[in-house]
Amino acid sequence: MLKVHKVCIRLAATAFLAAALCPLPAHAASKEIIELQTQVQQLLDMMQRLQSTLDTRLGVVQHLAEQTADDANRMSATVNALQQKINAQNDAGNGKLDTLSGQVQSLNDSVDELKSRIAKLDKTVQDMQAQLQSLQSPPPGAAPGALTPGAAAPQEAGPGAPAVPTPGVPPANAAPPLQATFQAGLRDYNAARYDVAASEFQDVVHFYPLDEMAGSAQFYLGDIAYRKMKFSEAIKDFNAVLEGFPGSPKAPAAQLRKAFALLQMKDKKDAGVHELRLLIQRHPQSPEAAQARTKLNALAVKITPAPAH
Numbered sequence: 001m002l003k004v005h006k007v008c009i010r011l012a013a014t015a016f017l018a019a020a021l022c023p024l025p026a027h028a029a030s031k032e033i034i035e036l037q038t039q040v041q042q043l044l045d046m047m048q049r050l051q052s053t054l055d056t057r058l059g060v061v062q063h064l065a066e067q068t069a070d071d072a073n074r075m076s077a078t079v080n081a082l083q084q085k086i087n088a089q090n091d092a093g094n095g096k097l098d099t100l101s102g103q104v105q106s107l108n109d110s111v112d113e114l115k116s117r118i119a120k121l122d123k124t125v126q127d128m129q130a131q132l133q134s135l136q137s138p139p140p141g142a143a144p145g146a147l148t149p150g151a152a153a154p155q156e157a158g159p160g161a162p163a164v165p166t167p168g169v170p171p172a173n174a175a176p177p178l179q180a181t182f183q184a185g186l187r188d189y190n191a192a193r194y195d196v197a198a199s200e201f202q203d204v205v206h207f208y209p210l211d212e213m214a215g216s217a218q219f220y221l222g223d224i225a226y227r228k229m230k231f232s233e234a235i236k237d238f239n240a241v242l243e244g245f246p247g248s249p250k251a252p253a254a255q256l257r258k259a260f261a262l263l264q265m266k267d268k269k270d271a272g273v274h275e276l277r278l279l280i281q282r283h284p285q286s287p288e289a290a291q292a293r294t295k296l297n298a299l300a301v302k303i304t305p306a307p308a309h
Helices: 002-020 026-136 177-192 194-207 212-227 229-242 251-264 269-282 287-298
Strands: none
Touching: 002 026, 002 287, 026 177, 177 194, 194 212, 212 229, 212 251, 229 251, 251 287, 269 287
């Protein structure tokens, strides 16, 4: 359109120059001038129409550009809001995943303890049946109620006589029963009575430091500290599991919780990422390794570190 505009201007200028330079008779000159004026007027009208069309189209283009900019701004705002919503959902999902993982682990422990108790109870019943059979069938020739030769007759304890300890009953200051104490700790842990549960798990670790349940109790002590946001204390407890009970079924969970605790602390992100990668390397098929991969993806960190050059 601008080219047409320029062409029209050139034609009008040429027409005026031709009229000024060409010597013509008066009558012919008057007629030619009128024709040139008519042509110039037509060219001017055409230029005005072109200018009007150009202004209209420029206005349409400007309006479309403004609409496109508004749409882009709205799209950007929508994308930002969606990203924030996704981040919030990821954070909430990670928290629920941690809680669910702890509950599943405590349930697995309860099932294992129940199986162990059932096996011990079955053995106790068998021993009682064997003892009952031996009592019901006395040796041949022995009269019912007769004492076995060499056996002392029972004596009644008189006033002030020292109490005779009953076989199988521990003294008052003995260690608490392992199974019952650990199960009580699990019940209080699942009921969110963390202080009571911590005391019971500490009894297990103190009185039975070499038992496998001590490793599980140590893990729950670390998890309780983690839930109370005592991350340094939690890391110490998880390290106790990893160093003292490396073969414990709680070792993968302890390393995962240790990584989470490190990520919660300032300037400990690299250490937390290292623990997550180490967990994936040591226990690649465990559920905790799957959680570690999810956490690394959420942190936008490569699961496998780049090789050093």
